[in-house]
Amino acid sequence: MPHLTRRAMLRGTTLATGAALLTRPGAAFAQPGTPFVHGVASGDPLPDGVVIWTRITPSPDALPGSGVGAPATVRWEVGTDATFATVVRSGSVTATAESDHTVKIDVTGLRPAQDYHYRFTAPDGTRSPTGRTRTAPATDTDVARLRFGVVSCANWEAGWFSAYRHLAARDDLDAVIHLGDYLYEYGHGEYGGRNGSVRLHDPAHEIVSLADYRIRHAQYKTDPDLQALHARVPFIVTWDDHETANDAWSGGAENHDPAVEGDWGARRVNGMRAYFEWMPVRGGGDRLYRRFRFGTLAELSMLDLRSYRDVQVPATSRSVDSDDRSITGRTQMEWLTGGVTSASAQWKVIGNPVMIAPILLPPLDTRTTAALTSTLGVPAAGLPFNADQWDGYAADRRRLFDAITANGVTDTVFLTGDIHSSWAAELPLDAAGQPAGATAGTEFVVPSVTSNNIDEILGVPPRTVSPAAEAALQTTNRHLRYVELDSHGFGVFEVAPAQAQMDWYFVSDPEDPAARVRVAASMATPSGSQRLVPAAPLPG
Template structure:
């Protein structure tokens, strides 16, 4: 049976009953309603501001089909925003066009709302289909004195490596102001032989249809849907949304023209499936780094560590390769470095540098090895670029910088030292690297081959090879971090515990066990 039924009179009547019909609903004048739930990918909110945020959904009654089971014309979609979860007080409502050129996804940029409070939203499709209800909070007013906010940090959710139970627990966390997703929302690989319980549909993603299908498979997961419905996300991307370890114009297959087409498809699909503003629609001048102010308490600088970086050296690692680090090499590009420097002088109580890959110096040698080994894909492979950030913090005499990161599939808590070549030198900033949601499988307290890792990394206070997420409860005097771990992701229903708690004092960089 077709995923949709064309019946203009029935659909128009249903839309009138919701007050959804508008003069610009569809250029073709065609209407339809659905024989299957068109909201199987859930709802989401993101990129909050003091007066609003983005609300998102995608119509896809047959998510694994190339077209999502949708017709090749625009569908008018109604939305409602309420001041209460029962929708007794409707604050705003309207219509949006779900266009085939955007995979029938909609991004509604709400404005005119009250600051620092929750709102509830939902969507209506022709024929009476209603989405689940989502909730999101607006940011505090600019410059307002704020006493407390809560931010979660998540990422790395390889579908084949395990279940998304961590997202189910995150959805139950209290009063989360925003969720920072550091990236690796999807993985581009085709089917692998790891986990027979969950399989990627289709081959390695190369085309727009491939990426759309992969996002649909991931977003249909009920635990991920629950997390999106519970709080506003601030998403960024790392490498697997495009291609493993990509850097600017460089992909892993060595063909620049082929990679350019692949990256364009990947970033379009990322935009289509993320609750972000139209300013992040991909184009030649799109700037993915952006800033969020939580009143005067936290200034959040969301970086893009992929689009502007120099290519990695000795990546993949090769025996005998010795990286030669030219000072001109960059992780952020000149423009983003200047932007970050300007933003760090904003006068907020805390500066949160939210980005994708580890910044602190870290020796990844295996037990028994005599020589230090450092990744060339994170900031350890861009030492001069990292030093420029460190010097900037030192010159401004900032004691309030916290770095958030991911990518490593482990929880890592530690300090960024003033001299990265001497990890025991004084801390210039704190770093909280959140573990993966599922990537790496269930894990263990420590990699079997890395029992001595803390001895080689004196700036690191915690290293845990377990899945989970982190929550930052921020006050004016303290940055409190809870490290959540899930006991297993091989089956649904994993249990969550708080492995550890850390605190950073406002005038004293470096995390302390609470």
């Protein structure tokens, strides 16, 4: 989410009166029977397997990030019901300080489209909470419906994770798609909510070292609402920038000062290593983009738009149009276009960390304005609203859209986070030619769980400034079908043969731990249309 330069503004954020400094997560070991204080999680569902995860605290000194603590042998079980009357897979693994005593098992040999329960047992016989997970349908199976929770941008200091609590209360989700900014790197008071910091980050300083990133992951995993959601459904995740540092690119970040914080490459490795240790994601290297198949109905491609991108340029720079600049990197772009154009599944869904729809001020007809924009040295299609998005890498977007349209691909949907607000957009080949022009698909953007929205950034009451801004955005960019800039919450995304639909859910107040939730809007893209229409909320 764009905001004033972090080093100029965020340092000055005032802490909320009475904000309490939370104890280190490992301190909960002092309570009886809690070596699994960080809960359990599952992720990356395949037709025959799923990843299950936990973290054990084998001794009081084995705190996250400490690098100490004896090895501990942890037993794991996967059963067909919560009583584990029938255990279908089991084994043991040794957790060590080398991996911060995290445990991650890629369980194989499971049945497609099946609910399973899983648990872990410590050496002293203490059992973890029981988790529930679900495998994907077989690749050749006709599927009547899929439903996913969709979330992004959960800042610990800005509020409570009520969005996760409300998703965990549902019983209709196949998985949760997390589009990035699972955690934030800032220190105390550097990026709080409307009234400052609701609760304080651990460690107190901005995270840079491997120990720092591990401690921060551990803190987030103590949130009860996040624990409940992880224990309820598998997650399919990707990262955006705050898993390392704000506005990250392949060679640095806006929120990284080499003179103070050292080599960017080392910091990036620290953030990535902690992420693979602490998240229920398959693998453990540096490649996060990957693909999931859900029968004949849908294929989900999860992108990594931070690790390979070129440095951001100003929105006024004509360099945003350069063929030499990439947001995906060449290899990932080839993987993405190859997958989307050859997929045999009906719906091609892309988990997309930053917005791909053009938001231009205003969109220009390049056939009539090229001479003027060339003379001025500004982007040919109009000034981007945010050059950290695909708008700042227009050639890559054009390559992807051209591949989709040239190959006659339909039913393409992008699911997006990052921008702390809610949007629905058609994806025009020519933004100035909408609404009659051709489209390459549709995009649904979900709000933040807690991270600051427009009203909070401006310090004004909700729905005072934003309605006018929303109307202006839609008037100028006619491919936008829905914009809401103030609310926090989540999305529920359904894929069915006839259409794909997003319902936006807004929580009443991110600073209220008992926040309520409501359905705010629903938009659908009918099969074969590459267009958006209003819809009735999905039935429960």
